[in-house]
Amino acid sequence: MDEELKRKIEKIYKDTEVEFPERNRMVVKTKKASILSILEFLKREGFRQLKAISCVDWIKECEFELIYHLAPLNSPLHIMVKIRIERKNAETETILKIFENAKVYEREIHELFGVKFKGNPDLSPLFLENWHDLPPFRKDFDTRKYVKKTFDEIPSVEDRNERT
Amino acid sequence: MDRKNILKWLKEPGKMGHKYSLWAVYFCTGCGIIEVPPTITSQWDAERFGVIPVATPRQANLFMITGYVSVKTLKAIIRTYEQMPEPKYTVAFGSCPINGGMYWDSYNTIKHIDKYIPIDGWIAGCMPRPEAIFIGVTKLWMMIDKGAATGYIRYRKNYKFYRRNQEKLFGKLPWPPLYPVDEKENKNG
Amino acid sequence: MVIKIIEFIFSPFLAFIIGVLFLGLFRKIVARIHQRYGPPIIQPLLDVIKLFHQKGFSHGALFDLGLILSLAGSIVVILFIPFGGICPLKSSGGLLVILYTMLFLPLGIALSGGEGANPNISIGISRKLILSLGYEVPFLLILLSTMSFYRTISIVDIVNSQKNFHWTLFSPLFLSGIAYFMILPAMLGMRPFDIVSAPQEISSGPAVEYGGKYLGLFHIQHSFSIFIMIALFVDLFLGGGENIFYFFLKMLTIFFIMVLIHSVFPRLRLEQALRYLWKWPTIFAFLGVIISKVVR
Numbered sequence: 001m002d003e004e005l006k007r008k009i010e011k012i013y014k015d016t017e018v019e020f021p022e023r024n025r026m027v028v029k030t031k032k033a034s035i036l037s038i039l040e041f042l043k044r045e046g047f048r049q050l051k052a053i054s055c056v057d058w059i060k061e062c063e064f065e066l067i068y069h070l071a072p073l074n075s076p077l078h079i080m081v082k083i084r085i086e087r088k089n090a091e092t093e094t095i096l097k098i099f100e101n102a103k104v105y106e107r108e109i110h111e112l113f114g115v116k117f118k119g120n121p122d123l124s125p126l127f128l129e130n131w132h133d134l135p136p137f138r139k140d141f142d143t144r145k146y147v148k149k150t151f152d153e154i155p156s157v158e159d160r161n162e163r164t
Numbered sequence: 165m166d167r168k169n170i171l172k173w174l175k176e177p178g179k180m181g182h183k184y185s186l187w188a189v190y191f192c193t194g195c196g197i198i199e200v201p202p203t204i205t206s207q208w209d210a211e212r213f214g215v216i217p218v219a220t221p222r223q224a225n226l227f228m229i230t231g232y233v234s235v236k237t238l239k240a241i242i243r244t245y246e247q248m249p250e251p252k253y254t255v256a257f258g259s260c261p262i263n264g265g266m267y268w269d270s271y272n273t274i275k276h277i278d279k280y281i282p283i284d285g286w287i288a289g290c291m292p293r294p295e296a297i298f299i300g301v302t303k304l305w306m307m308i309d310k311g312a313a314t315g316y317i318r319y320r321k322n323y324k325f326y327r328r329n330q331e332k333l334f335g336k337l338p339w340p341p342l343y344p345v346d347e348k349e350n351k352n353g
Numbered sequence: 354m355v356i357k358i359i360e361f362i363f364s365p366f367l368a369f370i371i372g373v374l375f376l377g378l379f380r381k382i383v384a385r386i387h388q389r390y391g392p393p394i395i396q397p398l399l400d401v402i403k404l405f406h407q408k409g410f411s412h413g414a415l416f417d418l419g420l421i422l423s424l425a426g427s428i429v430v431i432l433f434i435p436f437g438g439i440c441p442l443k444s445s446g447g448l449l450v451i452l453y454t455m456l457f458l459p460l461g462i463a464l465s466g467g468e469g470a471n472p473n474i475s476i477g478i479s480r481k482l483i484l485s486l487g488y489e490v491p492f493l494l495i496l497l498s499t500m501s502f503y504r505t506i507s508i509v510d511i512v513n514s515q516k517n518f519h520w521t522l523f524s525p526l527f528l529s530g531i532a533y534f535m536i537l538p539a540m541l542g543m544r545p546f547d548i549v550s551a552p553q554e555i556s557s558g559p560a561v562e563y564g565g566k567y568l569g570l571f572h573i574q575h576s577f578s579i580f581i582m583i584a585l586f587v588d589l590f591l592g593g594g595e596n597i598f599y600f601f602l603k604m605l606t607i608f609f610i611m612v613l614i615h616s617v618f619p620r621l622r623l624e625q626a627l628r629y630l631w632k633w634p635t636i637f638a639f640l641g642v643i644i645s646k647v648v649r
Contacts, residue, residue, distance in 0.1 A: 222562055
């Protein structure tokens with residue numbers, strides 16, 4: 001089944017590479033433009049479950065890698081569809097029309113990496129509170145500096161009492 | 165209950181009542197809450213000390229902050245703490261609320277919880293065992309006896325400083341101040 | 354005259370002491386069943402003392418008045434219930450007065466909690482009123498059967514005619530006694546029927562906004578209501594008591610069985626509870642009414 005699927009994908013989408021890094025794992029590397037159609041194709045093939053969307057920051061190559069994890073309900077095959085987007089002005093199409101549960105994943109990635117998803121109606125902050133800095137999961141975000149800037153700046157109330 | 169305590173009961177029923185009937189609000193932050201179920205159930209039975217969990221902050225007078233506190237949780241903690249009736253006691257539990265613990269350089273975890281709400285006692289460890297909770301409770305009894313557990317009084321006295329610290333972190337808070345805040349002094353200090 | 358006044362003051366006080374003691378015993382017995390040591394028996398008393406020394410929040414005039422209404426209703430009921438030879442108000446229509454005044458107990462809490470404006474309170478109160486609707490039907494039938502069996506509406510007369518072990522439970526009316534026993538956990542708010550104050554679902558239901566001395570009054574009302582429900586059972590079906598000690602012993606037995614039931618059963622859903630209450634206890638109570646008509 002796996003080889004058959006590989007042949008099908010490579011036949012329809014010319015600029016995609018399909019690999020099998022280990023048993024029951026399949027990696028589909030594709031371009032940003034064809035993500036919607038390839039996801040739709042895979043959904044029609046039986047991969048009806050979007051497990052997660054993850055994001056990797058490749059800072060040396062100036063690119064984000066978005067990984068869509070798909071799984072069918074009846075076989076152990078796990079598909080990772082990978083696309084690369086530019087780090088500057090990072091934005092891509094939302095996949096809400098195909099998988100509705102992508103809403104929260106996209107919201108989270110937008111908050112933690114700053115990737116914009118065109119067409120997602122709700123990209124408001126999910127975890128962070130009163131955040132004005134760089135998105136925290138980017139590689140060029142300095143946590144230690146941020147901690148010094150925000151948390152260590154706040155004075156202790158009890159010590160103030162002892163001094164006076 | 166000791167027979168020697170009867171005189172104390174007649175003299176200061178309120179203080180003894182607070183001492184022997186600590187009701188802890190069921191508020192779970194972080195991983196420390198994993199230690200609370202064995203503490204309140206058969207193995208270690210906290211009820212023999214009068215410590216029971218209650219479901220709402222209105223009825224509680226003991227607040228155990230169990231484990232690391234993220235920024236969003238701190239907001240809920242402050243709201244819960246301000247709803248509790250006085251006198252109220254807080255115990256920070258585990259090393260994360262004390263100084264950040266293993267999250268000392270995390271961007272979203274509070275480092276020193278006592279900058280935002282007053283803390284009466286600390287239980288160190290990662291995680292402290294249930295026995296440590298009992299030692300903490302008995303220490304709290306001693307503090308209540310001596311009148312040293314004054315977290316709520318300090319909170320009322322220094323409310324504007326606590327509020328200022330909270331607002332530094334959250335921006336403008338959506339709820340009104342619990343105690344009156346003098347606006348002029350707030351700007352100068 | 355002086356004895357009368359002492360009785361008036363003494364009986365609510367005794368009811369409070371017995372109710373609080375029962376609550377303490379309740380916690381101790383449940384702890385022992387869980388293989389724990391358990392709190393001291395006077396722990397609920399310590400809790401009430403603590404609560405009266407705490408700051409409370411009032412949510413409006415009705416919040417206070419409803420609680421007081423419920424408390425006053427329970428005190429009036431206690432004055433009408435004879436226990437162990439003590440009965441401050443020996444009116445001829447005692448049972449009917451008890452019947453009407455007992456309505457104040459859930460109603461006062463409902464009025465008071467309605468002011469709290471917490472969604473958990475309104476869920477808890479609707480559960481409480483529906484549950485009281487559930488046990489009220491068999492309860493009325495049971496009272497009707499006992500009244501028509503003894504041809505009197507005075508509770509003192511009913512107690513007096515059960516002297517020398519002619520208990521109603523051993524008379525042809527035992528079906529009504531069984532029905533009362535079956536609805537007793539629902540009236541006490543104990544485990545198969547503790548849907549009103551379910552701490553895990555609706556964070557202790559109507560009590561969610563009570564704190565400090567209001568919660569103390571709430572606890573006192575609860576201990577009063579425990580006393581009333583069990584004392585009424587002992588009076589109607591177990592022949593009252595020659596003195597306070599025997600009366601207390603009978604109450605203790607009933608309460609002990611109730612605690613055992615409490616500690617083994619899981620909580621029912623509301624509609625399951627209502628279905629149960631309107632089925633078996635109602636059938637038994639109805640049979641009791643028919644028997645009381647046939648026998649006399």
